[in-house]
Amino acid sequence: MDLSDLAQLSAAGHPLPGVAMAPPGDPSLHVPVPVPLPFPLGEEEASPRRSAAAHLRLVDALQQHHLADDLEPPSEFGERGWVAVRLGIGADVWRQVCDEGRRAYPHMRPGELVGGNGARANSGESPSGAARGDRFIFSHELDARTQSLFACFPGGGARYGPHFDGGGTDGRRMTAIAYANCGWRPEHGGALELLEEEAEGGECWRAIPPAADTLLLFRSDRMLHKVAPSHSTRFALTTFFYAHVL
Numbered sequence: 360m361d362l363s364d365l366a367q368l369s370a371a372g373h374p375l376p377g378v379a380m381a382p383p384g385d386p387s388l389h390v391p392v393p394v395p396l397p398f399p400l401g402e403e404e405a406s407p408r409r410s411a412a413a414h415l416r417l418v419d420a421l422q423q424h425h426l427a428d429d430l431e432p433p434s435e436f437g438e439r440g441w442v443a444v445r446l447g448i449g450a451d452v453w454r455q456v457c458d459e460g461r462r463a464y465p466h467m468r469p470g471e472l473v474g475g476n477g478a479r480a481n482s483g484e485s486p487s488g489a490a491r492g493d494r495f496i497f498s499h500e501l502d503a504r505t506q507s508l509f510a511c512f513p514g515g516g517a518r519y520g521p522h523f524d525g526g527g528t529d530g531r532r533m534t535a536i537a538y539a540n541c542g543w544r545p546e547h548g549g550a551l552e553l554l555e556e557e558a559e560g561g562e563c564w565r566a567i568p569p570a571a572d573t574l575l576l577f578r579s580d581r582m583l584h585k586v587a588p589s590h591s592t593r594f595a596l597t598t599f600f601y602a603h604v605l
């Protein structure tokens with residue numbers, strides 16, 4: 360765990376027009392999460408079951424680290440509502456995850472497309488009913504209180520407008536996203552941006568690049584977030600932790 364990496368991660372935010380930039384995040388808020396994977400992904404055909412198995416290991420590891428206890432965010436979230444950490448998993452593993460993602464892509468469907476006919480379309484509705492979302496997913500049913508997605512933004516400016524993952528009676532409490540993209544560069548865009556309220560009443564979008572080995576946790580029902588236009592194929596393993604049995 361390299362704290363300077365973490366500080367860089369949290370300092371990568373940018374302000375809304377006309378709004379003062381907040382100081383970089385306090386690295387002490389970042390919780391090291393040593394997740395012992397790896398995902399044993401072989402050369403065989405893609406299969407939703409195999410991807411689900413890989414994803415299940417990630418969720419297991421998170422649960423072993425008590426991040427989902429009582430489905431309340433760990434205290435380290437504090438008032439901030441999010442945390443990003445390096446997992447410490449090697450690039451070879453993340454390359455295998457992306458290889459799996461490319462094999463799985465033909466099986467993915469547009470995420471949360473309202474009224475869709477299943478055709479590939481670059482638009483969708485967010486759970487909050489307000490945002491265009493260009494991601495493709497396939498869902499895994501891992502256990503009774505989580506919903507997990509292997510998610511792909513296929514490049515070409517694919518993005519996701521501002522939305523909450525939960526809210527109201529939705530029941531989602533925490534979103535965990537592990538990014539798998541090796542060699543992600545600033546010109547690829549695709550940052551996950553989280554809206555932070557500042558003490559002085561200002562606002563600041565914090566940008567988290569979707570670089571391999573980044574685990575982002577945030578409060579599903581409280582953190583407004585969006586995905587900036589992505590100019591390269593972008594893979595993530597996303598898990599929503601619910602407050603109730605699904």
Ligand SMILES: O=C(O)CCC(=O)C(=O)O
Nearest residue numbers: 519524536551586595597
């Ligand atoms: O992939 C990401 O960074 C976040 C996508 C998102 O907001 C979602 O899946 O709800």
Ligand SMILES: [Fe+2]
Nearest residue numbers: 522523524584
């Ligand atoms: Fe989201």
